[in-house]
Amino acid sequence: MDVIVEQYFDFSLIFDNFDSLMQGFWETIQLSIFAGVLSLVLGLFLALLRQLPGRALAPVRWATIAYIDAFRGIPVLLVILLISGSLGAFAVEGVLPRDLAIPNWLGKPDNFWYGVIAITLCYGAYMAEVYRAGLEAVPRSQMEAARSLGMSHATAMRHVIVPQAVRKVIPPLLNDFIALTKDTALISVLGFVEVVQAGRDVQSETFNSSALTAGAILFLLLTIPLARLVDWLIAGQEAKFQRAIP
């Protein structure tokens, strides 16, 4: 029993490494925010492409569906490795400009951005499906009313359909964001020191896992409030729905 406590709950070890763990956690938060915001934007963009009307735009819809299917079906870790392993080579070969292939934007190292790009590519596809559910849940008659007032498809989407759809899917989008936050841990395979890698560094020095326990607790501090927020939002929506039924 003592061994278990010592392996996982050695608080003096945690306090000794508190600064580096917090630094790692701060990187985790930044990864989550960048990848989260970009995924939200990419997801909406993909969902809108998928909803484009008319026969002429069918190839755009198919290409979008193919993209979503592909990136929903590939492990995030694999995408991280694909991107980080070869983007640099593109700069050497001159296929991509150096600033794009080996990004050091905002003072962050290339591995940070490879992680953000890979997670965005995958979570953009997940979130596109969430947005799609929301867009399809807005009654067709809303689009008809908007079009009958002279709005174009794009104008109707922007002012009428998307605002209603997004409201409906904020809870599932937040759920995806929680999952995204956890998947930032995968970027540790690139040697980028976020909270998990920070914990592993301590673990390999001391043969003690308490720093990783601290990492787990830090994740919970982030994800549990988000989960409660989701519950609260869903409860609010249900209350509104109940009111609508006389």
Add this chain to the structure above:
Amino acid sequence: MPVAESVLRLEGVRKSFGNLDVLRGIDLDVARGEVVCIIGPSGSGKSTLLRCMNLLEPPDAGQILLEGRKLSEARSADDLDYVRRRVGMVFQQFNLFPHRSAIENVSLAQRAVLKRPDAETRARSESLLQRVGLGDKLNEYPDRLSGGQQQRVAIARALAMDPHVMLFDEVTSALDPELIKEVLDVMRELADEGMTMLVVTHEMTFAREVANRIVFMDQGYIVEEGPPDEVLGNPRHERTQRFLGLVMEH
């Protein structure tokens, strides 16, 4: 019929959904300022006819001329724009935008489509809502309004685009009986002011009092049309008689 300028003219309009022929060749000519009530049993094609007129449903065959311009079957963006700036529509289920207040419902397309300046849009929306008796409900959201109030907002919303023709698709069918009158009163006023109106309705009293012409449809055809006294008072066709017999019983 009065010898007046033709606003909307349909020639041989047909529409089917799969195997179902909903419109089987409709000819109709509507003059400016005319109020045409379209009646008939459910499934006769009344609503589809109205939806063809503003190209919510593109006709499969036939021609539609709006203020002299022939609309192509291709439904080009140009045609859609032309039609929808001239034809307003009010729906059975109101279809207000639930995330917008009453005045925002009326304002949205004025700003987004007509690019009207904010102050002008605001003034216009307020005066329209006052006109339909909702001057005190400007900032209410649709879920806080009764069905009759929602439908009046929907009418104001359509009028805000300065349409030349208004289409009403069974606009009182989803309303509780005590709320029907307030909506019909607004429509009556509109007719008195000379608006060209096509009204699909089951309100026979309204049709008799307000319409210049009644069109009776059945199974995708116009069976009979004429002044209300004739069509409602002395229908020639057996099908019209039977329908009116059923409707008038209650």
